[in-house]
Amino acid sequence: MSNVLINAPKTAKSGELIELKALIMHPMETGFRPGTNGRIIPRNIIQRFVATWNGEEIFSMAFSPAIAANPFVSFFVVARQSGTVELHWTGDEGFDVKEQVAIAVG
Amino acid sequence: MTSRAAIALLIAAFAASYALAQGSDDKRRSGYQDMGEALQKMQDDDSANPGMLFVQLGRQLWDKKAGSADKACADCHAIAVMKGVAARYPAIPQGADTPIDLEGRINLCRTEQQRGAPFPPEDQELLALEAWVAYQSRGEPIAPPDDPRLAPFRAQGEALFRLRRGQLDLSCAICHDDNAGKKLAGATIPQGHPNGYPVYRLEWQTLGSLKRRLRNCLFGIRAETPAWSAPDYVALELYLMQRARGLPIEVPAVRP
Numbered sequence: 001m002s003n004v005l006i007n008a009p010k011t012a013k014s015g016e017l018i019e020l021k022a023l024i025m026h027p028m029e030t031g032f033r034p035g036t037n038g039r040i041i042p043r044n045i046i047q048r049f050v051a052t053w054n055g056e057e058i059f060s061m062a063f064s065p066a067i068a069a070n071p072f073v074s075f076f077v078v079a080r081q082s083g084t085v086e087l088h089w090t091g092d093e094g095f096d097v098k099e100q101v102a103i104a105v106g
Numbered sequence: 107m108t109s110r111a112a113i114a115l116l117i118a119a120f121a122a123s124y125a126l127a128q129g130s131d132d133k134r135r136s137g138y139q140d141m142g143e144a145l146q147k148m149q150d151d152d153s154a155n156p157g158m159l160f161v162q163l164g165r166q167l168w169d170k171k172a173g174s175a176d177k178a179c180a181d182c183h184a185i186a187v188m189k190g191v192a193a194r195y196p197a198i199p200q201g202a203d204t205p206i207d208l209e210g211r212i213n214l215c216r217t218e219q220q221r222g223a224p225f226p227p228e229d230q231e232l233l234a235l236e237a238w239v240a241y242q243s244r245g246e247p248i249a250p251p252d253d254p255r256l257a258p259f260r261a262q263g264e265a266l267f268r269l270r271r272g273q274l275d276l277s278c279a280i281c282h283d284d285n286a287g288k289k290l291a292g293a294t295i296p297q298g299h300p301n302g303y304p305v306y307r308l309e310w311q312t313l314g315s316l317k318r319r320l321r322n323c324l325f326g327i328r329a330e331t332p333a334w335s336a337p338d339y340v341a342l343e344l345y346l347m348q349r350a351r352g353l354p355i356e357v358p359a360v361r362p
Contacts, residue, residue: 003159003162003163005152005153005158005159005162006153007153007154021153021154023153023154023156023158023159024159025159025160025163028311068308068311069156069311069312070156070159070311070312072154072156074154
């Protein structure tokens with residue numbers, strides 16, 4: 001069950017600078033911590049986040065084990081045309097979550 | 107409503123409820139008021155407050171059938187009825203004579219109504235359900251019930267609050283009554299109010315219960331921590347809720 005909170009404007013003026021914010025539930029297990037049995041808990045992190053607007057990449061970032069659990073990403077983009085922003089997180093253990101938001105630009 | 111307007115409203119709501127709760131000689135402060143501005147903003151912004159992920163998870167679980175009765179919480183309760191509930195727990199359930207906290211109440215429904223296995227302490231689903239239920243009371247003033255049967259348990263809680271213990275020989279009162287507002291290492295000692303629980307604590311990197319917080323405080327003074335199921339925590343919570351009467355529920359609060 002994926003669990004994401006996205007904050008994006010529903011509408012924007014053409015050429016306006018808008019902020020997109022996204023929070024995702026994820027343990028971001030570092031791979032360096034021993035569990036209660038003394039054995040290292042295997043690494044389980046998000047590795048990559050990519051945002052596209054109508055299919056064109058507008059923002060991406062690589063994650064590292066030093067990033068805290070339930071990571072929050074915020075970035076700015078210039079609104080150019082109406083369409084769909086897709087946010088895509090991929091990581092260890094086959095983690096693969098996609099969310100979409102529609103933004104009308106006028 | 108834009109999210110910015112919603113945030114502004116929320117801040118106004120907290121400010122207003124603090125003003126209400128605090129007459130001129132009322133020196134009580136929520137832990138929120140002792141945090142830096144960055145953390146206050148994180149708590150106030152529902153799209154940056156990681157506790158909201160658990161509220162959202164709780165909303166999904168609320169509708170999910172579970173247990174051998176194959177019933178969801180939503181089959182028996184309208185969520186709107188949960189408004190104010192978190193503000194008046196712990197309480198004594200019907201047919202019983204000892205108080206339980208909100209997570210105890212949820213576990214009671216889990217075992218007796220859904221006929222499923224009880225959630226273990228700090229279980230993510232339990233915390234999420236508790237956050238979803240308590241979220242319905244956000245902004246509501248803490249209002250412990252008048253039930254006279256609670257008095258002896260509350261008195262026991264107050265005695266535990268004043269009990270010196272651990273290798274450091276400290277009581278809750280020494281820190282949270284006598285030295286609140288001063289620094290302990292890097293942290294400001296808050297007055298120790300329970301109005302934000304379950305909270306998203308950055309140090310934990312997850313949502314955690316009041317019990318977990320109290321165990322941390324006990325561990326910090328190198329005292330023995332009572333078992334998770336010990337009645338001490340409910341007694342302490344009864345006293346803490348009485349002491350915080352009128353402060354608004356902040357769930358899901360963020361704490362350092």
